[in-house]
Amino acid sequence: MVDVSADLSSFSFEAELTEDEKELIYLRARSAGLTFCGCAHAVFLCKLVHSLRSIINSHTADRGSLAAEEDSDICVGILGMGHMGKQLLLALLEKSGIKPSHIKISSRRPESAVEFIETGVECFFDNRRLAAWADVLFLCCLPSHLHRVCADLRSHLSKRCLVYSFTSGVPVTRLAQLLGHNFILKTQYDFVACDTSDVWLSCTHLTTALTDPLLIEASCPLTTSGGISVGLNWVSAVLYSLLNICTSTSVGSSDALSLINNVLKEKCPHTVELDAHSFISASYASSLRTEEPFPWISLTDAQTKETPLLCFLTKSKSMIQCISAAYKSLLCQQN
Structure with a gap:
């Protein structure tokens, strides 16, 4: 069925905004851009790690070995299934090439991930189990939960586990203290004024956006074409x-x-x-x-x-x- 209101400006999000409120629309684009960049950069990291492990494996093991192929698959854990956790999981399933069986989630509400469980992703509430299993562990918890989460993880992280934090407001030095761990990546985004920052307003559906070359170009870590x-x-x-x-x-x-x-x-x-x-x-x-x-x-x-x-x-x-x-x-x- 055709949406007859799709092109009518009176039905748009901006139609009911005051002039003062319209000046803040850039925050909507910035929020969408941060989510996209966060997920895209996480996928990039996972793909690099997976590629490197595959090469290491072929370098050190017999070529064509089934065991070698299995060993190259990285185990990815996501701690927290709020907005960022769900978007990250969608991105990993869509773009990383990681098998769903190699992704596990720890969430206080495992039932919130039922749609992903059907794909083969395992979800439970056990932060320690997730830490002991993962090669790459994404922290997508709220800052208010971080102290308790870090207490759970502290003695269960192996030295080789790469912790990637999306938790805002907590610098990497503080995370290292809380976790007793120094293999931690923490994204710190800066905003640069540019004429194309509203490109992020097209990020209405993440999995679709991740196929858009224009958005991928804008999210490139070493460019500022999207203002982030x-x-x-x-x-x-x-x-x-x-x-x-x-x-x-x-x-x-x-x-x-x-x-x-x-x-x-x-x-x-x-x-x-x-x-x-x-x-x-x-x-x-x-x-x-x-x-x-x-x-x-x-x-x-x-x-x-x-x-x-x-x-x-x-x-x-x-x-x-x-x-x-x-x-x-x-x-x-x-x-």
Whole structure:
């Protein structure tokens, strides 16, 4: 049935707003943009981690091994099923390529996820169980619940579990203290004035929006075409996350660099390569043996301090272009 009111301005959301209220419409676009960017960036991270683990697996195990294929699948946990948790789950199911059986949810109201349970996603209320199981754990809880949640998680997180926080108002340094854990990513978005920030008003349905090249371009972490920027600190921390994954599986430094470069060059072949000096100090890099894994990198430090990688990215337009190309390619890729 055709909606005869679809193009009538008198039926639009803005029709009943006062002039003062209309000046705040940009907040509606900003809210939609934050949700889209948060989900898109989470999908990007999961795809990078999955790609790296697949390459590590093929590098260290017999090719064609069924066990090797299964081991490359990452286990993703979502803690909290409010608006952000549900949108994130939709994005992961639609765009990440992660099997529903490899996604678990912990929520105080498991019944709120019944539509997703039918797809194969498991939902329960047990934060500790989720923490012990997940390779990547997304925190989508309210700030008021964070202390209790962190108390649940603190002694059950393995060192290799990457915690990704969407909880607003709590900096990564505080999260690290509460969790006793330093493998944490925390998005910190900045807003930049631009003429195209209202592009986010078209994000009425997330799964549809995630197929829109214009919105994917606007959400690219290293551009500001949509007025929302996450900055080089976040990108740097994502790359350090990949390095830590190699370290956690005892991959030597030379092989780790090769594997990470392969993940990036798969989407952008003609780029400068990352080397040991890109990630760690010159003195440490010069003494690091090729078969020796990189040291474990605190993501708390990676997001709050000037690191060798941050300095490298600041100066390397080629690597910035490579990461941007990888982002757009992975988000546009069909599963």
